[in-house]
Amino acid sequence: MNGAVQGLYEIIRARRGERTQGSYTCYLFEQGLDKILKKVGEEASECIIAAKNGDGAQTAQELCDLIYHLLVLMVEQDIPLDAVEEILEQRRRKQGNLKEFHQVDRNS
Ligand SMILES: N=c1c2ncn([C@@H]3O[C@H](COP(=O)(O)OP(=O)(O)OP(=O)(O)O)[C@@H](O)[C@H]3O)c2ncn1[C@@H]1O[C@H](COP(=O)(O)O)[C@@H](O)[C@H]1O
Numbered sequence: 001m002n003g004a005v006q007g008l009y010e011i012i013r014a015r016r017g018e019r020t021q022g023s024y025t026c027y028l029f030e031q032g033l034d035k036i037l038k039k040v041g042e043e044a045s046e047c048i049i050a051a052k053n054g055d056g057a058q059t060a061q062e063l064c065d066l067i068y069h070l071l072v073l074m075v076e077q078d079i080p081l082d083a084v085e086e087i088l089e090q091r092r093r094k095q096g097n098l099k100e101f102h103q104v105d106r107n108s
Helices: 002-016 024-031 033-052 056-076 081-093 100-107
Strands: none
Touching: 002 024, 002 056, 002 081, 024 033, 024 056, 033 056, 056 081
């Protein structure tokens, strides 16, 4: 997974400065931030619907669409993959994240 995400991020980053014929990524960068954000929202909604329908294979496909569009957003916003990985790694080491108010809700 990590290698695939890293490889895809690098292709997307390279696409940013290109005008490659037939490239969907170039099309997204040309359209700009509003279009990229709209696609992130659409793909997130499609994941939700596939998951709600209990369709694991379709949910996996939609997750890939969402991850791709999130990576496009990261490149557009100049957010390095390393920066996100570092935050994830910090959070991984932290245990017991259930907030106090959630515990209160569960106990009531
Ligand atoms: N991983 C992806 C990827 N995932 C999803 N998509 C595109 O995301 C779109 C999502 O489908 P939709 O039906 O929601 O959108 P659409 O109707 O095609 O597009 P809109 O008119 O809504 O913008 C499809 O066009 C998919 O092809 C992707 N497009 C490209 N990549 C990878 O990005 C790299 C560069 O691709 P190009 O820039 O196309 O060369 C390659 O490694 C590709 O495999």
